[in-house]
Amino acid sequence: MMKKNFKDVIQKYLLGKADKKEIDHVEQYYDDLQSNLDITQEKSAAQIEEMESRIWDNIYEQQKVRTLRRSRQAYLRWAAAILLPLFLIGGYYWTRTHDMEINLAEVGPGKMGANLITGTGQVYSLTSLEDLAKLEGEGIYREEDGSETTMHEIVTxxxxxxxxxxxxxxxxxxxxATAIRFPAHFTSGKREVFLSGEAYFDxxxxKSAPFIxxxxxxSTRVLGTKFNITSYNGQQTDIVTLIEGSVEATSNYNEKILMTPGHQAHIGKQIRYTTVENAEDVAAWRNGEFFFDNTPMGEVMTKIGLxxxxxxxxxxxxxxxxNGLVNRNVPLNKLLDLIETTSNVKIIVKEGQLTIATNQEK
Structure with missing residues (x-):
């Protein structure tokens, strides 16, 4: 395990891509760090703040020990990156969900929160739009033009x-569950970023520097436009939806498509090009809505899980x-009630998972 790049393992864990062995190792590190802290129970804001303080103190004290191996130092940094955002954005269960009862009415929607991982390996918790501006003011997030460009990464x-x-x-x-890697500043004539998950770009x-x-x-290449890309791990195809302007999408098989607004490209071994009646709705998640357009139940469930x-x-x-636009800023039970009513299905919590009930279970 320690021979692997621990940064990659932590990022895989954050994005839900880690295998069982990696998950076990990461969570064992959590256990070692947090000792007897119990965060499986509901905590008040004051209790959470006190736990965060204790974790930071623990990390600080262990980082002062200079004899620690590099791998251990890296772990402490990454563990800090995970633990604090998980408290702050409130969407994580310390133990697996099948180890506890889930009150669906208490399962709230997602909240603003991410980690900034700088090119030097430092990690900062982001819980508001002002956080990046503050880091920029401290000279952490941005670099002056002409300096050596480093790559940052933001992970939700x-x-x-x-x-x-x-x-x-x-x-x-x-x-x-999205990650974007980007330079601290773009060099002349070149604007490139790297994405996993889903993002909307404006x-x-x-004209002198295409954005890729x-x-x-x-790879999607543009000069200036608005578009949405969905590229989660496990998808058979990437989905590029163009809202405004034009883009050129090129598959790994060197097949290209020049897109116009109101169209969608499904890109894998081949490119399937389709019309989208309301392309802007594909990015309705930015405004607090799920957009379903003849969407299979498996994809619906996956979006809810994320x-x-x-x-x-x-x-x-x-x-x-x-089909339709569904409010995603409501407690889980209200969302499931709506889906059950409109789709004639029964969604239950079974063994710690959201499951479509069989006929016998309804």
């Missing part, structure tokens, strides 16, 4: 979202599909 956990402005003025909205126009978003399956930070059982799914 399940149940989190964030918004940032890049050095060229491009605005980016990050959905839950790109500042610069790279994912695992494709936003409410819950495990989802995708076995034995019905053929039902969902």
């Amino acid at each position: 956990p399940k149940g989190g979202y964030y918004q940032l402005v890049l050095s060229d003025g491009t605005s980016v909205w990050l959905n839950a 790109v500042a126009h610069d 978003v790279h994912t695992d399956q494709q 936003w409410y930070n819950l495990e989802v059982n995708l076995d034995n799914l019905p053929d039902n599909r969902l």
